[in-house]
Amino acid sequence: MTNYQKFLVPIGAVGLTAWAWQISGWMGVFMVFTGGVMWLLLYFTRLMQILKRANNRPIGFVDSAVMLNAKLKPGMSLMHMIAMTRALGQLETEKNTQPEVFSWRDGSQSVVRCTLVSGKLQSWTLDRPFQAEDVDPTTVSAND
Template identity: 55%
Template sequence: MNFRKYLVPVFGVLLLAFAWAEYGWPGVAVVSGAIVMFLLLHFNRAMAVLRRAANRPIGYVDSAVMLNAKLKPGVALMHVMALTRSLGELRTPKDTQPELYRWTDGGGSWVDLEFLDGKLRKWSLTRPDPAAEQAKPPAQPPAT
């Protein structure tokens, strides 16, 4: 069970109770203002990440290799979206755990990420095979 989602509201209520006991209504007003500022800062950051991601293709990243180097276990999906500046391509049915996302770059490499409860659990980088690329016949220009 994820206790973190319960700890923050409980901590806020305890802060409000402490402010009331020590400073009365002025203390409650100051702590309430601080809590609202905290919530607005997080909301503003989430909207900025989503605004940047809305202007990019889904599942695209500039360099899959660089993304692979920057990833760490336990980071949130929102953090990965801030790194890539795009939404990931969902590879599993909606609302199933774990969630699998893919980000692909222009060179054909991609990174598959597995999130459990919104936190990165594991990932893998896949690069195209250079021998297979050389075996392909060159594209023919259209006949005029």
């Protein structure tokens, strides 16, 4: 659907404007324009709120990397991920290169690395630090 979005949205806007013109003339065109401006203002307000919340947190830090890993879905936008984590991700690749890799870590040093192509999530990994209690202790006697 995203490949067609580049074409369907402008065609839909032109079609809606033409329909509004036929129904109400210039008043209909102004109503469509007003609706578009209202949608843009709502989108911009949401974007500013997300970035304002992210500004108050350290870059690349999240409360729980395991919970973030569970909530991620392929195709999520970077803005949706920033809204979920309430923090900007730590960029791990060169600036302005594709694919982009961002990481978020938590207090236990667990790290979620997300690969994004054109701003959409393609894949992610969860790396947890090795802990001694994760391994079952085995005893080996000298007689073996």
